[in-house]
Amino acid sequence: MKIAALLSGGVDSAVAVHLLCEQGYRPDLYYIKIGMDTDESLTCTAEEDIELATATARKYGLSFDIIDLQKEYWENVVAYTIDKVRQGFTPNPDVMCNKLIKFGCFEEKAGYAYDKIVTGHYASTEEVDGKVWLATAKDPVKDQTDFLAQINYLQVSKLWFPLGGYLKHEIREIAEQAKLPSARRKDSQGICFLGKINYNDFIRRFLGEKEGKIIELETGRQLGTHKGFWFHTIGQRKGLGLGGGPWFVVEKDTEGNILYVSRGYDTEKQYGNEFRLVDFHFITENPWTDTATPICFKIRHTDCFQKGTLMNTPGGYRIISEEKLQGIAPGQFGVIYDKDAHLCIGSGEIRTVK
Numbered sequence: 001m002k003i004a005a006l007l008s009g010g011v012d013s014a015v016a017v018h019l020l021c022e023q024g025y026r027p028d029l030y031y032i033k034i035g036m037d038t039d040e041s042l043t044c045t046a047e048e049d050i051e052l053a054t055a056t057a058r059k060y061g062l063s064f065d066i067i068d069l070q071k072e073y074w075e076n077v078v079a080y081t082i083d084k085v086r087q088g089f090t091p092n093p094d095v096m097c098n099k100l101i102k103f104g105c106f107e108e109k110a111g112y113a114y115d116k117i118v119t120g121h122y123a124s125t126e127e128v129d130g131k132v133w134l135a136t137a138k139d140p141v142k143d144q145t146d147f148l149a150q151i152n153y154l155q156v157s158k159l160w161f162p163l164g165g166y167l168k169h170e171i172r173e174i175a176e177q178a179k180l181p182s183a184r185r186k187d188s189q190g191i192c193f194l195g196k197i198n199y200n201d202f203i204r205r206f207l208g209e210k211e212g213k214i215i216e217l218e219t220g221r222q223l224g225t226h227k228g229f230w231f232h233t234i235g236q237r238k239g240l241g242l243g244g245g246p247w248f249v250v251e252k253d254t255e256g257n258i259l260y261v262s263r264g265y266d267t268e269k270q271y272g273n274e275f276r277l278v279d280f281h282f283i284t285e286n287p288w289t290d291t292a293t294p295i296c297f298k299i300r301h302t303d304c305f306q307k308g309t310l311m312n313t314p315g316g317y318r319i320i321s322e323e324k325l326q327g328i329a330p331g332q333f334g335v336i337y338d339k340d341a342h343l344c345i346g347s348g349e350i351r352t353v354k
């Protein structure tokens, strides 16, 4: 079996490679370059990543290649991110990076020559009645199935996640014992291409600044000004610069460049229990024929699953949540799991119900 392993320079993918070697496999290792070489302020930690990845490859005597997908990353993931922000949505670049870059463009450049692609994601796959499904990881805090929920059947059936059956602290212990070069490396956080740079600086570069009003939704009172709706997200509390809070962003008027906010933790306006999903995507297939199916779901990357019902209506899919949810942000992905939160079934982009 020919195996390619995606190595980031972090501890998780190094342990994935270690576990494969312990089982007698000899994967070819690949680092994907997605930073911007030409722009100092927009580069990731690429140099350090490549050094650590090279050291891991050397330790196991495996082949190591760097695949440059910078152009593809900017044309697909960054363009998508800016486009969504401009429309007032909250994008999820990590979801798109998995779908389009790690398992998309990489496949076209190198992955096609392999039977299996291995990563250090915390996720599993499971065969049910001869079909492969994406399944959650043993570690509920680290589970990354929500970032993988836009991949397709060809992708999931070729993927192998060796860390799915481990807890994060077990992975750290394995890395220490095996003396992996990246054993003591801190976990990476958030959106990769942003690396060390500030998200607002990144957005400002593309969309600039434009002053607009901040208005209290309940009273219509103007409380202050902001520098562009694109710096703010539904449910967000930080960065409003208003006294006497807590204030939360509850609505955005993108045409008028107005932010509507609401005060306190318990205001009705912050919460909702129903939303729509557009462009709904099943990873393996649609396992449900009913118009109302009990499910678990997530609307953001957290370790808690919400319980609710997936409604298949003539106007598209909707989720009705058992509990009221704070900060349902259009543009984010609503990720659907079976009712035991075991199989990840698919995802769609969140829209409000009007």
Ligand SMILES: Nc1ncnc2c1ncn2[C@@H]1O[C@H](COP(=O)(O)OP(=O)(O)OP(=O)(O)O)[C@@H](O)[C@H]1O
Pocket: 005, 006, 007, 008, 009, 010, 011, 012, 013, 014, 030, 031, 032, 033, 034, 102, 118, 119, 120, 121, 187, 188, 192
């Ligand atoms: N630049 C990259 N090149 C190749 N593979 C990558 C790269 N970035 C991430 N990956 C792969 O995707 C997996 C998940 O990446 P992510 O950044 O979400 O997680 P992580 O838990 O920080 O992983 P790691 O500790 O391996 O960096 C990694 O384990 C690795 O297999």
